[in-house]
Amino acid sequence: MAAPRVTMEVGNDGVAIITLINPPVNALAIPIVAGLKDKFEEATSRDDVKAIVLTGNGGRFSGGFDINVFQKVHGAGDVSLMPDVSVELVVNLIEDCKKPIVAAVEGLALGGGLELAMGCHARIAAPKTQLGLPELTLGVIPGFGGTQRLPRLVGLSKAIEMMLLSKSITSEEGWKLGLIDAVVTSEELLKVSRLWALDIAARRKPWIRSLHRTDKLGSLSEAREVLKLARLQAKKTAPNMPQHQACLDVIEEGIVHGGYSGVLKEAKVFKELVMLDTSRGLVHVFFAQRATSKVPNVTDIGLKPRGVRKVAVIGGGLMGSGIATAHILNNIYVVLKEVNSEYLLKGIKTIEANVRGLVTRGKLTQDKANNALKMLKGVLDYSEFKDVDMVIEAVIESVPLKQKIFSELEKACPPHCILATNTSTIDLNIVGEKTSSQDRIIGAHFFSPAHVMPLLEIVRTERTSAQVILDLMTVGKIIKKVPVVVGNCTGFAVNRAFFPYSQSARLLVSLGVDVFRIDSAIRSFGLPIGPFQLLDLAGYGVAAATSKEFDKAFPDRSFQSPLVDLLLKSGRNGKANGKGLYTYEKGSKPKPDPSVLPIIEECRRLSNIMPGGKPISVTEKEIVEMILFPVVNESCRVLEEGIVVRASDLDDASVLGMSFPSYRGGIVFWADAVGANYVYTSLKKWSQLYGNFFKPSRFLEERATKGIPLVRIIFHRFSNIFSFVEVFTQISS
Numbered sequence: 001m002a003a004p005r006v007t008m009e010v011g012n013d014g015v016a017i018i019t020l021i022n023p024p025v026n027a028l029a030i031p032i033v034a035g036l037k038d039k040f041e042e043a044t045s046r047d048d049v050k051a052i053v054l055t056g057n058g059g060r061f062s063g064g065f066d067i068n069v070f071q072k073v074h075g076a077g078d079v080s081l082m083p084d085v086s087v088e089l090v091v092n093l094i095e096d097c098k099k100p101i102v103a104a105v106e107g108l109a110l111g112g113g114l115e116l117a118m119g120c121h122a123r124i125a126a127p128k129t130q131l132g133l134p135e136l137t138l139g140v141i142p143g144f145g146g147t148q149r150l151p152r153l154v155g156l157s158k159a160i161e162m163m164l165l166s167k168s169i170t171s172e173e174g175w176k177l178g179l180i181d182a183v184v185t186s187e188e189l190l191k192v193s194r195l196w197a198l199d200i201a202a203r204r205k206p207w208i209r210s211l212h213r214t215d216k217l218g219s220l221s222e223a224r225e226v227l228k229l230a231r232l233q234a235k236k237t238a239p240n241m242p243q244h245q246a247c248l249d250v251i252e253e254g255i256v257h258g259g260y261s262g263v264l265k266e267a268k269v270f271k272e273l274v275m276l277d278t279s280r281g282l283v284h285v286f287f288a289q290r291a292t293s294k295v296p297n298v299t300d301i302g303l304k305p306r307g308v309r310k311v312a313v314i315g316g317g318l319m320g321s322g323i324a325t326a327h328i329l330n331n332i333y334v335v336l337k338e339v340n341s342e343y344l345l346k347g348i349k350t351i352e353a354n355v356r357g358l359v360t361r362g363k364l365t366q367d368k369a370n371n372a373l374k375m376l377k378g379v380l381d382y383s384e385f386k387d388v389d390m391v392i393e394a395v396i397e398s399v400p401l402k403q404k405i406f407s408e409l410e411k412a413c414p415p416h417c418i419l420a421t422n423t424s425t426i427d428l429n430i431v432g433e434k435t436s437s438q439d440r441i442i443g444a445h446f447f448s449p450a451h452v453m454p455l456l457e458i459v460r461t462e463r464t465s466a467q468v469i470l471d472l473m474t475v476g477k478i479i480k481k482v483p484v485v486v487g488n489c490t491g492f493a494v495n496r497a498f499f500p501y502s503q504s505a506r507l508l509v510s511l512g513v514d515v516f517r518i519d520s521a522i523r524s525f526g527l528p529i530g531p532f533q534l535l536d537l538a539g540y541g542v543a544a545a546t547s548k549e550f551d552k553a554f555p556d557r558s559f560q561s562p563l564v565d566l567l568l569k570s571g572r573n574g575k576a577n578g579k580g581l582y583t584y585e586k587g588s589k590p591k592p593d594p595s596v597l598p599i600i601e602e603c604r605r606l607s608n609i610m611p612g613g614k615p616i617s618v619t620e621k622e623i624v625e626m627i628l629f630p631v632v633n634e635s636c637r638v639l640e641e642g643i644v645v646r647a648s649d650l651d652d653a654s655v656l657g658m659s660f661p662s663y664r665g666g667i668v669f670w671a672d673a674v675g676a677n678y679v680y681t682s683l684k685k686w687s688q689l690y691g692n693f694f695k696p697s698r699f700l701e702e703r704a705t706k707g708i709p710l711v712r713i714i715f716h717r718f719s720n721i722f723s724f725v726e727v728f729t730q731i732s733s
């Protein structure tokens, strides 16, 4: 790939076109920033240049500052690696330039990209260009003057919404708001921008420095009211993230003391935020998410994805209807098969309700909803299966039933058809045992609700073909999931790594710790709900069934708690029957139910593991660690067995599938931040006190004693199996 560079061409009309070239998104890498400074200095000093147009190569203006530099800053712990762009380039060389500068924006202008454009004296955009300041998703605030210029261009409330929610808008909306001066076709973009720049030079169009504007900010008291509301909202929605309040403080500085003062404070606060763990975690997740689309021997061997136009879903229960919904919403034709018309009707009704729910929440237009529902057909036999490209089986977890279905599918479907199962526990080799199509059998493990949750675990066996894996990855992206390819084992990657999560919570209860205190500690750590509220939500029947699978697979480290059986015996089944550990009333938050306390006492009596018969005394921090370190321990086994391609895949999957807080970077990244040795010594201590459940794995012990971070693994695939070699050099995850 050619080195990132900035070019300049001066036309006969006296307009210098400065172009960013750094595919694929023209990220503002260090050489680009240096190149921009050079070119703007040159254009300013040349007598033959009357005006300047700034644009991006390849149909994309810029995806913002190069996020790789953040990783370098984090690795080196040295914030001075960040170049001075805000004052030196955007204020001095662009906004205060004595020649007019117009940004010609196409495709996308995000983060630093949009900030450069806002420093220009006008912005012309191609249709449907994506405009936004998503820096808060990386744990920082806009750092090239965006916190100051965006409110001055679109108004305070809209700017706050765009920054705090990292919400981008189109160029058409930008034009209505005043962020964009004109929307023109892609073909006309450069021509119109040149003329616009010349018009500014000749004073036929206004020469506007955004930072100097105040007309859209409203009065000081109005602005303070807007900021106050935004602070309250951010406190609720982003309690553990400092960048939201910091962003509002910096905006306020500019309103009270002027834009330039705001720019200076912004630069200072940016540098503080980029060094925090929040930014480290979020930047890690950004790259982790992109890394999942690179699977050795699948995506790097020249295969082309085959189109998937028609999908059959077998089973119209909660999972099957969610899966069908996800496909029809993305224009993939779905045949839903059920065993009788009653179940089929129920499945179709659930899908309709899913789609209607999105319309009610404003996430889908009525038109799109109607079109989506036209992509669905219910059937009771296999006659429609003769031309399907993929089948996803989503029936109950019964081995004989699944085996029967897959041998029927082999006859009913064309030979190219992908045969996928949504099982969450059963070994895929067993599912496909009665077929001779093992190369087409694959796991498509969705998380409930399947049309909402972003993770798709793609489970491969030793025999699944690379083409089938690639095809499912491609469909996954079309239906807006993040596909993570994992190996075949009980629970696959996410449920396997997190099976100790609920077990350790139940173990703590048996040791005398309060159920609701446990949930509250986990919520404060950053998960949306605690393990017991999750138990209520999943239902105790499901919990009992999955526990059995894990007890069977990992008897050496499974904790048998009587709690779920006792709850079931008392007529409770969680949220589903309105009777759980919490009480559920329409319109109010779940409340702890004091009437469960005798059941919990009985559970402790039966477990009989409290040392000396007395409840153990633990801090909130210890509660979190005693629940999550066993998850880290199991994650180590998942890494050692090569169930994931790379450690960061497990980070990504933990964030998307288990709602592990993204600002902590995912389960493995967090464990490394805490320190493998600390995790190991804690688990060792607890295993001596409370038994084998906490016993550190071989992999963790080795990492901890050798001082190697858990993340440092490179996987190679030999024949069709993952295995790994350790490396002792730093690699990017």
Ligand SMILES: C[C@H](O)CC(=O)SCCNC(=O)CCNC(=O)[C@H](O)C(C)(C)COP(=O)(O)OP(=O)(O)OC[C@H]1O[C@@H](n2cnc3c(N)ncnc32)[C@H](O)[C@@H]1OP(=O)(O)O
Pocket (backbone or CB within 6 Å): 024, 025, 027, 028, 063, 064, 065, 066, 067, 068, 108, 110, 111, 112, 113, 115, 134, 135, 138, 141, 142, 143, 144, 146, 290, 291
């Ligand atoms: C000081 C400033 O205020 C600070 C900043 O500007 S911070 C940066 C703010 N910008 C952002 O957050 C945008 C981040 N990027 C994105 O959201 C998306 O990549 C996008 C919408 C630009 C493009 O999406 P899409 O077409 O799906 O491509 P996607 O796979 O995400 O990215 C393509 C490649 O570009 C890279 N990339 C995208 N934006 C990048 C950036 N700002 N810096 C470095 N690399 C970037 C990705 O890592 C990926 O690399 P890979 O192919 O090696 O994996």
